[in-house]
Amino acid sequence: MTKNKRKGLITQNSVCSRMNYLYQASQLMAESHHNILAAYYGKLCRNVGTKAQIHIAPAVKRTLCRRCSLPLIPGVNSTLQMEEQRREPKRKVEESEESTLKAKSKKRRRYRPRRRKGSKPPIDTDHQKIVTDDTYGSLQLQCHLCQSQRRFVMDTRQPKECWIEHEDAIDHVVTLDKEKQPQQEQK
């Protein structure tokens, strides 16, 4: 029994290192603009994972394009842009929402922003309803190779600040003497 387990571990290890290598290779190829090779390595990395029944970590998996498994790097082989909003249909939904609030409550919850620690609580519910129309933009990420798109709903009302730029993110600041470059470390 133990022998079997150990054997399994060894094979898993070798498969993991292979997948790791393939992922790195695909990133490398994507950076040097060889999209076809990059997609090939990405696909192979995925296939090896499916054959050996190993899950890729979701955060890593999402960096690969869903359709062609090209590692998406915005600006190099994919475009990231704000999408123009279609306002009118959204308004209609909101008008009907008040009359059938109970029925639609499930649907609405999906669009409600999650309150983060730093953000202020909303002052007025009525006020919020009016604002909701303009607060959500959507980000669009388009792959250059297979033209597939991914959308992310984004809350534009929140302060436009990346997590790294946020004050809480800085744990401590290390200053290097030689180069005199401040280096920030994440929590």
Add this chain to the structure above:
Amino acid sequence: MEQPQHGTAPLQEYLTDLVIPHQRCNVNIIPDHITMLHGTKSKKQNSKKRRAHKSQTLSRREYASLGLNTLPTRQMSYEQALPLHKLWRGYIREHLNLKEGDQVPQIHEPRYEEFSKLLVKMDFHGAKLKVIQSKCETLVGIAGICVMDTKNVLKLLGTDHRLRTVPKSECVFGMHVGNMEFTIFGQHLNIRPAERSVKKIKGFIEPFM
């Protein structure tokens, strides 16, 4: 809901088939009296399903039409593949658990079997390979960095920036890792690269030449 007349023809045929043969001539079906419902799924459901399917993974045909199965012969230069080879050297060190000054285990050593199994399961993308021996004489001497690995073929990028396709089953390849030298019989690599890391390998394989 009423359907246009051409939709009712198979139905009329079906209904007449149900009647006893000698009374079939008496059957008279007026198309206006037939009321047909649409199929179990509404149009809306159908369209939703199709859209969801479209955004999913590429089919083989779409994959080929994007040109992902073929690589251009003279697009990549040898220098661009060198970082890949560098990455591969790190990978093979990790994969075979090599340390500085390690020797290839002899056949009587206990770790020989384990080592050779690892060797079969390694990844060839980025390795510097050279054809040592082949049934086809023109293939002998081709060297380069392996860029693509399919079931029957290796694609080697030579120093003259040209991509060459070499069949595996006819060739014997040579490979260097540090101070170690390997001879690989291509015949036994005829497995899809994704399956090779999972496939069970027999203990004894005879060389073919």
